Every structure is written in C-alpha cells, then in structure tokens.
Amino acid sequence: MSRVKLFTIGMVAGGVAGAVSALLSAPRSGKEARLNIQTQKNAAATVAKDIKNQAVDVKNSVATAVKEGNTIVKNVAKDVSKSVQNWQKEIQPHQESIQEHITEIEKSLTSLENELPSPQKSE
Numbered sequence: 001m002s003r004v005k006l007f008t009i010g011m012v013a014g015g016v017a018g019a020v021s022a023l024l025s026a027p028r029s030g031k032e033a034r035l036n037i038q039t040q041k042n043a044a045a046t047v048a049k050d051i052k053n054q055a056v057d058v059k060n061s062v063a064t065a066v067k068e069g070n071t072i073v074k075n076v077a078k079d080v081s082k083s084v085q086n087w088q089k090e091i092q093p094h095q096e097s098i099q100e101h102i103t104e105i106e107k108s109l110t111s112l113e114n115e116l117p118s119p120q121k122s123e
Helices: 003-025 030-115
Strands: none
Touching: 003 030
C-alpha cells in the first residue's frame, strides 16, 4: 500500500478509536451520546475528505513535476547534442590542419633519416 493510503487509514482508525473511547468514558445521556457520535462522525469524515484531497493534490503535483522534468531533460539532451555537433563542425578545419602538419612532419623526419649517414659498426 502507498504511504498516503496507510496514513489515511491510520488517521481514520485513530479518529474512530478516539471517538469510541470518548463515548465510553464520558457519562452522558443517550441523546447526548448520539449527538456526540454524530459530531465525531462528521469530524472524522471531514478529516478523511481533507486527507483524500491533500493526497490527490500531492499525486497531481508529482505527476506535473515528472512531466515537467521529462520535458526539461529532453530539451537539455537536445541542446547538448546540438552543442556537440556545432563543436565538431567548428574543430573540423583545425583537425584537418593538424593532420596535414603531422603528415608534413613525418615526411620531413623520413627525409632527414634518409639524408643522415647510417652509423657504421665498429669492428
């Protein structure tokens, strides 16, 4: 059972137990006792309605928060994806330039290695 339902049941049961206890412990006439029972019943019903309304409000608030949260998460995910795509587009020319420089450096190293005399072995 949900916490709200258990709480509601506990509140109603506590109200009924309190009403019965008050009726049994207080010396009253039958008419007064019936009037008191009616008053206690109405009070318990009012409390139960209030609790039910509050539970519905909480449920609706949670549903709204979840819906808004999902919307926000989707929007953030789209924004991040767009940012990454834009960043990749922005750095692509730099990546190509760096790759060209690396290729030139490799060619230069190869050329230098070929120009240098190979070390002679000592006998």
